[in-house]
Amino acid sequence: MSINKNLLSNFTIEVAMDRSPLTVTPDISLAEAIYRLSQPKNNDVKVNLPTESNQSIDIKSRSSCLLVVENNQLLGILTERDIVRLIASKVQVEQIKISDVMTDKLITISDSEIEDIYTVINYFQQYKIRHLPVLSEAKELLGLITPTSIRNSLKSFDLLRHREIKEVMNTDVIHDSPNSSVLAIAEKMAKYRVSCIVIVCTDKQQILHPIGIVTERDIVQFQALGLNFNKLKASDIMNTPLSTLSPVDTLWQSHQQMQKLRVRRLVVCDRNGKLLGLITQTNILQNLDPLDMCGVIHTLRQEIQDLQTEKIELLYRNNSRLEEQVGRLQESVNKLEQRNYEITTINQMMEFLQACEKIEDANKFLAEFLKKLFPGFSSSVLLKDECNCKFESVSSYGNLADSETLVKFNDCWALRRGQTHIASNAQPGLFCHHVDRESQPTTTICIPLLNQGKVWGLFYLRTECSEKISHHQKQLVHTVAEQISLALYNLKLREQLRNDSIRDALTGLFNRRYLDEYLKQEIIRAKRNQQPLSVIMVDVDHFKRFNDTYGHDVGDIVLRELGRFLQQQVRVYDIACRYGGEEMTLILINTPISVAKQRAENICSGVRSLSLKNQGETLPSITISLGVACFPLHGNTGEEIVQRADRALYRAKKTGRNRVVLYQN
Numbered sequence: 001m002s003i004n005k006n007l008l009s010n011f012t013i014e015v016a017m018d019r020s021p022l023t024v025t026p027d028i029s030l031a032e033a034i035y036r037l038s039q040p041k042n043n044d045v046k047v048n049l050p051t052e053s054n055q056s057i058d059i060k061s062r063s064s065c066l067l068v069v070e071n072n073q074l075l076g077i078l079t080e081r082d083i084v085r086l087i088a089s090k091v092q093v094e095q096i097k098i099s100d101v102m103t104d105k106l107i108t109i110s111d112s113e114i115e116d117i118y119t120v121i122n123y124f125q126q127y128k129i130r131h132l133p134v135l136s137e138a139k140e141l142l143g144l145i146t147p148t149s150i151r152n153s154l155k156s157f158d159l160l161r162h163r164e165i166k167e168v169m170n171t172d173v174i175h176d177s178p179n180s181s182v183l184a185i186a187e188k189m190a191k192y193r194v195s196c197i198v199i200v201c202t203d204k205q206q207i208l209h210p211i212g213i214v215t216e217r218d219i220v221q222f223q224a225l226g227l228n229f230n231k232l233k234a235s236d237i238m239n240t241p242l243s244t245l246s247p248v249d250t251l252w253q254s255h256q257q258m259q260k261l262r263v264r265r266l267v268v269c270d271r272n273g274k275l276l277g278l279i280t281q282t283n284i285l286q287n288l289d290p291l292d293m294c295g296v297i298h299t300l301r302q303e304i305q306d307l308q309t310e311k312i313e314l315l316y317r318n319n320s321r322l323e324e325q326v327g328r329l330q331e332s333v334n335k336l337e338q339r340n341y342e343i344t345t346i347n348q349m350m351e352f353l354q355a356c357e358k359i360e361d362a363n364k365f366l367a368e369f370l371k372k373l374f375p376g377f378s379s380s381v382l383l384k385d386e387c388n389c390k391f392e393s394v395s396s397y398g399n400l401a402d403s404e405t406l407v408k409f410n411d412c413w414a415l416r417r418g419q420t421h422i423a424s425n426a427q428p429g430l431f432c433h434h435v436d437r438e439s440q441p442t443t444t445i446c447i448p449l450l451n452q453g454k455v456w457g458l459f460y461l462r463t464e465c466s467e468k469i470s471h472h473q474k475q476l477v478h479t480v481a482e483q484i485s486l487a488l489y490n491l492k493l494r495e496q497l498r499n500d501s502i503r504d505a506l507t508g509l510f511n512r513r514y515l516d517e518y519l520k521q522e523i524i525r526a527k528r529n530q531q532p533l534s535v536i537m538v539d540v541d542h543f544k545r546f547n548d549t550y551g552h553d554v555g556d557i558v559l560r561e562l563g564r565f566l567q568q569q570v571r572v573y574d575i576a577c578r579y580g581g582e583e584m585t586l587i588l589i590n591t592p593i594s595v596a597k598q599r600a601e602n603i604c605s606g607v608r609s610l611s612l613k614n615q616g617e618t619l620p621s622i623t624i625s626l627g628v629a630c631f632p633l634h635g636n637t638g639e640e641i642v643q644r645a646d647r648a649l650y651r652a653k654k655t656g657r658n659r660v661v662l663y664q665n
Helices: 005-016 030-038 080-088 117-127 147-153 182-192 216-224 251-261 281-286 290-313 315-355 359-364 366-373 413-417 471-502 512-529 543-550 552-569 593-608 638-654
Strands: 045-048 056-059 065-070 073-079 132-135 141-145 196-202 208-215 265-269 275-280 377-385 390-397 406-408 421-424 443-451 454-463 533-540 575-580 583-589 624-631 660-662
Touching (some): 005 117, 030 065, 073 080, 073 132, 117 281, 182 216, 196 275, 208 216, 208 265, 251 315, 275 281, 359 471, 366 390, 413 421, 413 454, 512 533, 512 638
Antiparallel strands (some): 533 624
16 A cells, blocks of 8 residues: 655644744843743644644643744753753752753754654654754744654554553653652752652552652742742642553553643553553654554545445445444544544643633633533532632533522532432432522533542533433533542642742731832832832730730730731732731832821721630730831832831830821931
């Protein structure tokens, strides 16, 4: 059978090349480069869809490298592995430029040199690289090819389904404990030149059991957040729960799982959870024979043509049998196209969710993806509100009643039982209490969103269609619920991590570190807009005496209640901070000194009226002293304004406490 190599070239190389790779200029700082690499790409990339026209869809993607370009000439490259190596070497990323650390001795390929996919794969294997820039004859950058882009462009079911993971997996897995610091993890990555570290625990027999994984991309993203890698542990950032494979699973199953989870490697375990190896996209790519795949495609097309010819020749003798075969074949094709559409939509949805900074961002697009996945349904994703123990909708579509967007725990059988609850009009008594009966539902599906066995959300679907829900639809609902639960919970953890880094744990106010950064920015804005900015320093009078008399636990109650009170006294765009000890600071944006003084007087009066209790016993009332200073009246920098407000506070305490004093030059 002859094979058209041009078909292979057009089908893989052109689709696999990223025409808009992430590029930067050589003069940007390494810190800025790390930040850009940690963010989703602004440009669109193409992912192949298995349709007859070979059309592509656009999705947001993260790059694994930065190309340094000037005047469209490629100067160097910086990869995630390079960044991990620099972090392990304890390089101060804020003090150097990308041009100082980039790799300038590049392996590139000219577009005229690419004959077929063999050429590219040989480059990857010969030079042991993961990024291959493509240049024009004029040495201008045309695009970038990676193992990921090649793997995503290959439709390789027939080539991968007969190979087992144990035949190609890496058995020499670099691992570490969950208590190791992130810096130690980065150093180990750099030492062994690996893209990930598997986090393991050991049992009594010293058998390794994987519990998480830390990748180069994780290191880059947390470096962009500016976290302390010496204090941060592997258990704090590792990807968990861990998705694993069996050594007897096929490479096709591995490929599908990687696409589903949008990862580049998976851990391999036996049935007892023992660590056996690691399967990567490079392993898969090395075991693909593109020429064979082109032959499979050609053979399948020829078989379809033969079936059509046979159908005509045997029309009168065997018409019913052939029609049935064609019908089944078409049904299979339709199912495969539908499965691919669903997988692509789920991948897009997860990509968007991973790009969110907080759960509120998901409200804008989550419903749109659910509409595509479940047409004919009304749906809502609800998360638990810890304040009133109800489940409130964060995203919904369709005609839902209020009872379906704000659900009480006891009104839903799925929440009460901790498992999926499906009800239909064949047994209307099984409908949950929150279901809108006036809409005449035919089927409802409630799936609790779980984390570590605890219910923290609900995925709810309702339809009025008479058509029975298929087994595949039920599986799809479970898959989507699991993905949404994982993504939203990770978002919640990221929000909590960021909040913990800028908030004081006791009072809930912003901490000193956040105050310093915020005040610098607001002073710059105030200068640009020629607006005043006031600072109020607050100190609890005789707090040490209070602590000595009633104990530190009661002292904490005082600080916590004072923090809650101060938070209620500032506007949305003002901030309240714990400056240190019993001293608090208020930053009032666009507020002149006269208004700030009146605000301080109101706060001083309000604190005197606070009712403080400890275990039902009323505590003595407290008073505070306040010092007020204003920009630009009392200084030109945030540090000067804080110092002068602090001096005014000192005068307030010295002159009798329980009062407000303005700074005087």
